[in-house]
Amino acid sequence: MAKIVLGVGASHSTLMNTHWEETTHKAEAERFRDALHAARARIAAARPDVVILLGSNHFRGFWLDLIPPFTLGVGECNASGESGTPKGPQNVDIDLARHLAGDVVESGRFDLAFSARLQIDHGQSHAIQHLLDGIDVPIVPLVVNVFAPPLPTFGRCEELALALRDAIASYPGDKRVVVIASGGLSHRLPWPDWRDPHGDDEDFMVQAWLDGRENWSDYDVRRRQIIRAAEAAISPEFDDRILDLFATGKAAELAGYSTSELEAEAGNGAQELRTWLMMAAILDYIPAERLVYEAIPEWLTGMGAVVLDPAERPVEL
Template sequence: MTLALVCMSHSPLLEVTTPPEEIQKDVDAAFAVARKFVEDFDPELVVSFAPDHYNGFFYELMPPFCVGYEAVGVGDYGSEEGPLNVPTAVAKDLAQAIIDADLDTAISLKMEIDHGAVQPLEVLFGSIAAKPVIPIFINSVAPPFASMRRVRQLGTAVGNYLKTLDKRVLLIGSGGLSHDPPVPQIATATPEQKATLLNGRHPTAAARNERQQRVIETAAAFAKGKANIMDLNPEWDRQLLDILASGELEKLDTWTAAEMAASAGNSAHEVRTWVAAYNALRAAGEYTVTSEYYRPIPEFIAGFGVTTAVVK
């Protein structure tokens, strides 16, 4: 058993906008470091912690956690469509190990995943089917949320199972740091929005395009300082990155959903995927962060980070 980790921000705007050249080069360089790290590690299995943005999971039934026995990309924002290479037998054993650790998780025999889970696989491997992948959904968009302590415990349970395997396993945590994109909130949604949040699966091309265009236009306005969304919070992002690098992950147990949203935006809850991934890594032993990139990027509506880590 050997575990390694890549955590990275994602943004739907990576696929559909062209930021200033200097920013694009900066992000590409960070991705290149992560790709080289993964190439050298040569994983035999990938376990991906990722959110969803009302493309595969809806308020009709919104679990805090879900393990995919099979999975398919929905192709939003130009991301890759189609099936992932999920080792179903291993995914079943992993789900049972999580439940045996007294953590309730849902399971899906056909998980639908969006850019939040797909982008890291595209960036690191070039394709969503290049490696055996077990996707683990962590609700990071739709209140109420599992506590950070519970997310940490989920990561530990996953890591405890993975360290029993005779495999090189790459952990991925995919989520923005501080960011507040124009995602409807159930408490303030219009009747039409509520219907979509309840079950907006498989929208028409026109409906998907309208939704995506709203985000693209907001990003353009945000980059000019004219959008009515919360600013990025580099100080909050740095605090999180420092705690993750320190290995003192229990410090995050006191972070509440309300405080996180107020400080870093409604979609800052996606850092739960990083917390789970780092705790899974720590289950195998003390770790070292081998690379860290961070930059607040208004063009992507994201505090944008990429980190890699290995067990010492």
């Protein structure tokens, strides 16, 4: 059977790639980067055969013509390569991916969308770049819709994670599995609710999300300008509370959040914490080691990282 050997949750920001030199909170940025290096070392030491990669979509792989709540990559996977993140084909463990999809659906617990030609964006490729650099390991990508409402509830995310946990355990081959969650913590992107845009910038963004599948580059310059003009909205108090939940093995409390409650407390970007919740659920909510937390306004985001290591879990007598 497959064995889960490590879980990692880490924030992402493409501004880390594109605006490193312009970052004035350099010490904070360096501490976060160093923590990613430390997490990468932990992943390498775990000797994974496969990484299950939970990430969000930023309207590079999915557009408003079709937005499933959850999509599992079961074949080809291509990274869009925006803002200095990896571009091109990614190595997928197709056998495990198809086992997970089949087991979750056939068990009757979840109707999971799948893609045999999946495109991912920095919601996952940022983790490939910084957490899997130099580690030759295939992935199983799962894209969670966190930016195009209505969003899957946190409770529903937990239910899928538990179904995936059992599907991993039922895999007949021996595999060492690492689970990575990419996204969060608190931040607010200048992105509208597509159902009710206000003003020229929001109308532009919604049009890009509708029409960008074939001509994304036509929208990219203005889209980037809108993002760069945004003011940071980081909530260190919220982030500290969430990281404490992970550290004390109480991350399941995230499942009680509603979409509106979370946005009010921590911004629309905090909806990415769905992936952290799912990672923790797959690892049975064992206590996490907090590697770092830095509020970096230039990146618009509270940047954190945690590691969940089953080998460090106390043995129950």
